[in-house]
Amino acid sequence: MRKIQLYNSLSNSIENFQPIDPKNVRIYACGPTVYASPHIGNARPIVVFDVLFRVLKKIYNGKVTFVRNITDVDDKINKKAHELGISIRELTDKVIEEFHSNISKLNVCPVTYEPRATDHINEMLDIIQKLMDNGYAYEAAGHVLFRVKKLASYGKLSKRNIDEMIAGSRVEVAPYKEDPMDFVLWKPSEEGTPAWKSKYSAGRPGWHIECSAMSSKYLGNKFDIHCGGQDLMFPHHENEIAQNYGAFGELMANYWLHNGMLLIDGQKMSKSLGNIIALDEALKRYDGEIIRYVLLSSHYQKTLNWTEQAVHQAKQALNRLYGALKKTDCETLTQNEDRNNGECHNNQADDESAVLNALCTNLNTPLALVALHELADKIYKTEDKAEARKLCVLLKQEADYLGLLNKKPDIWFKQNGINRNSTNATISEDEIEKLISERAEAKSRKDYKSADEIRKKLLDMNIQIEDTKYGTTWRIALD
RNA sequence: GGCUGGGUGGCAGAGUGGUUAUGCAGAGGACUGCAAAUCCUUGUACGUCGGUUCGAUUCCGGUCCUAGCCUCCA
Numbered sequence: 001m002r003k004i005q006l007y008n009s010l011s012n013s014i015e016n017f018q019p020i021d022p023k024n025v026r027i028y029a030c031g032p033t034v035y036a037s038p039h040i041g042n043a044r045p046i047v048v049f050d051v052l053f054r055v056l057k058k059i060y061n062g063k064v065t066f067v068r069n070i071t072d073v074d075d076k077i078n079k080k081a082h083e084l085g086i087s088i089r090e091l092t093d094k095v096i097e098e099f100h101s102n103i104s105k106l107n108v109c110p111v112t113y114e115p116r117a118t119d120h121i122n123e124m125l126d127i128i129q130k131l132m133d134n135g136y137a138y139e140a141a142g143h144v145l146f147r148v149k150k151l152a153s154y155g156k157l158s159k160r161n162i163d164e165m166i167a168g169s170r171v172e173v174a175p176y177k178e179d180p181m182d183f184v185l186w187k188p189s190e191e192g193t194p195a196w197k198s199k200y201s202a203g204r205p206g207w208h209i210e211c212s213a214m215s216s217k218y219l220g221n222k223f224d225i226h227c228g229g230q231d232l233m234f235p236h237h238e239n240e241i242a243q244n245y246g247a248f249g250e251l252m253a254n255y256w257l258h259n260g261m262l263l264i265d266g267q268k269m270s271k272s273l274g275n276i277i278a279l280d281e282a283l284k285r286y287d288g289e290i291i292r293y294v295l296l297s298s299h300y301q302k303t304l305n306w307t308e309q310a311v312h313q314a315k316q317a318l319n320r321l322y323g324a325l326k327k328t329d330c331e332t333l334t335q336n337e338d339r340n341n342g343e344c345h346n347n348q349a350d351d352e353s354a355v356l357n358a359l360c361t362n363l364n365t366p367l368a369l370v371a372l373h374e375l376a377d378k379i380y381k382t383e384d385k386a387e388a389r390k391l392c393v394l395l396k397q398e399a400d401y402l403g404l405l406n407k408k409p410d411i412w413f414k415q416n417g418i419n420r421n422s423t424n425a426t427i428s429e430d431e432i433e434k435l436i437s438e439r440a441e442a443k444s445r446k447d448y449k450s451a452d453e454i455r456k457k458l459l460d461m462n463i464q465i466e467d468t469k470y471g472t473t474w475r476i477a478l479d
Numbered sequence: 480g481g482c483u484g485g486g487u488g489g490c491a492g493a494g495u496g497g498u499u500a501u502g503c504a505g506a507g508g509a510c511u512g513c514a515a516a517u518c519c520u521u522g523u524a525c526g527u528c529g530g531u532u533c534g535a536u537u538c539c540g541g542u543c544c545u546a547g548c549c550u551c552c553a
Binding site: 012029030033043044045071075158183206229232233236239260261268301302303305307310312313314316317320326327366367377380446451455464465466467468475477 | 501550
C-alpha cells in the first residue's frame with residue numbers, strides 16, 4: 001500500500017497517514033455558511049480537499065466516506081433573510097443551489113454526505129445533553145455553555161494557552177459566563193428569528209456544535225481526517241475537539257488539515273475594500289478549469305495570491321497541456337483508455353504515477369502539475385504516433401488525480417477557457433469554416449494578400465488560425 | 480503582546496547539504512509564403528547577520544519583513 005504523508009496541524013509535522021479502518025476512510029470538511037454567493041476564497045478548500053478525496057479514493061479503492069456540511073443557520077443568514085423578507089430556508093436553498101452549480105464547474109466530485117445543520121438540531125441537542133451529563137456544560141439565562149476550564153487539553157490544536165489568552169479582547173464577555181473563554185452550545189433566539197424548542201430555551205445552536213453532531217452521525221465519534229480553512233482552527237475546530245472530548249471522551253479526528261487563505265492582488269478579500277470576487281463572476285470570465293488550476297498551482301497550506309497574471313499563467317499552462325493532447329488522436333480514445341471523463345472515477349492507484357507520488361507527499365499539487373508538463377513535453381517531442389497515443393492516455397489518467405484535462409482538446413481550444421459569449425467573437429463556427437476555406441482557396445492561388453486579410457479579419461474577431469500538416473484549424477486567440 | 484505559517488531568478492512556484500526544477504513572460508535561432516503551434520539556445524535565484532561543515536539556498540541561532548488567527552470569516 002502506497003504511503004500518504006500529510007501535515008497534521010495537531011502535531012505541526014508531516015505524518016504518515018494511517019486510517020482507523022482502511023475499508024472505510026472517513027473525512028469531514030467544514031463546508032460553507034450559506035448566507036451569500038460563494039467567492040473564490042470559498043473555492044480553495046473545496047478544490048484542494050477534492051484532490052485529497054480523489055487521492056484517497058484511488059489508494060483505498062473507493063472506500064472513502066467524505067462529509068462536507070452546510071451551515072444553514074447563523075446570524076448572518078438571519079439578517080440576510082430578514083432583509084430579503086424570506087425564510088432562512090428559502091434563502092439557504094437558493095445559495096446552496098448556486099454553490100452546487102458553481103463547484104460543479106470546477107469539476108469537484110460529489111461528496112458522500114452533505115448534511116445541513118438545520119436537519120440535525122436533535123442530534124445537536126443530544127450531544128449538548130451528554131455534555132451536561134458529563135459536567136462539561138452548564139445552563140445560564142437560556143444559554144448552554146461549554147465549560148472550557150474543565151478540559152485540560154483545551155488549546156492543543158491551535159497551540160494556545162488559555163491563561164495567556166486575553167479573553168474577550170475583541171468581544172464583550174457575557175455576564176452569564178462562568179469563564180470568559182466558555183463558548184455557546186445553545187442560545188435563545190431573538191424575537192422574529194428562527195427558533196427550535198429545547199428545554200433550555202426556544203433557541204438555536206451555537207456554531208461549533210453542528211460539526212460535532214453531523215460528523216458523529218455520519219462518520220462516528222472518531223474519524224480520520226478533519227479539514228477546513230486555517231481561520232477555522234481557532235476557535236471553531238478547537239471547540240469541536242472540546243465538544244467531542246466532553247461528549248464522547250475521544251479525540252475527534254487523528255489528522256487536521258488547514259488550507260491557507262487567499263488574497264486578491266496581495267490584499268485580504270473584504271467588503272470594505274470591495275475586492276471580493278464571487279465564484280459566479282469568475283466563472284463568467286474564465287473556464288472553471290482555469291480557476292481550478294490557479295487554486296492548485298500553489299501548495300494548499302500557503303497563502304495564495306489571486307491576480308490576473310496568475311489566471312493568465314494558468315490559462316497558458318492549460319493551453320500547453322491541451323495542446324499536447326490535441327497533437328495525438330486522443331479524440332478517439334476508447335472508453336477504457338479515457339478514464340478521465342469528468343465522472344470522478346475510482347481508479348485503481350498506479351504505483352508508477354508521478355502525480356500520485358507528488359500528491360502523496362503532503363498534497364504537493366504544484367509538483368504534480370510539473371509531472372503533467374513533463375508528460376506533455378514527451379508528447380510534443382515524440383515522433384512515434386503509437387507512443388504519443390500511449391502518453392496521451394497516461395497524461396489524461398495522471399491529470400484525473402487533479403481533476404484536470406477532462407475536456408476534449410478541440411472543445412478547449414474553441415472556447416480557450418472562455419465562454420465564447422463573453423468575448424467579442426460573435427462569429428459562428430460555420431462562418432469561421434467558410435472563411436478558412438476561402439483563405440485556403442486564396443492560398444492555392446498564391447494570393448497571399450487575400451489570405452492574410454482573411455486571417456487578420458478572423459484574428460480581429462479573436463479567432464487564431466493554425467496551419468498544420470493535417471490542415472487548417474482554429475481556436476480562440478490568446479489574450 | 481501570544482500562537483502558527485512564509486520569505487527562491489522579471490512573475491508564479493517546487494526542491495535539495497556539493498550537479499538544469501517546471502510553467503508564464505523576455506531575447507536569439509529553426510520551421511512557415513507570412514503567422515500560430517512546436518523545436519533549439521539563452522538569462523548564473525534562493526531576505527539579512529552569524530554559527531556548524533571541506534562545502535549551505537538547504538541544518539542551527541539571532542534579526543528584519545510579511546500573512547493568518549487570538550470567539551462565529553474558507
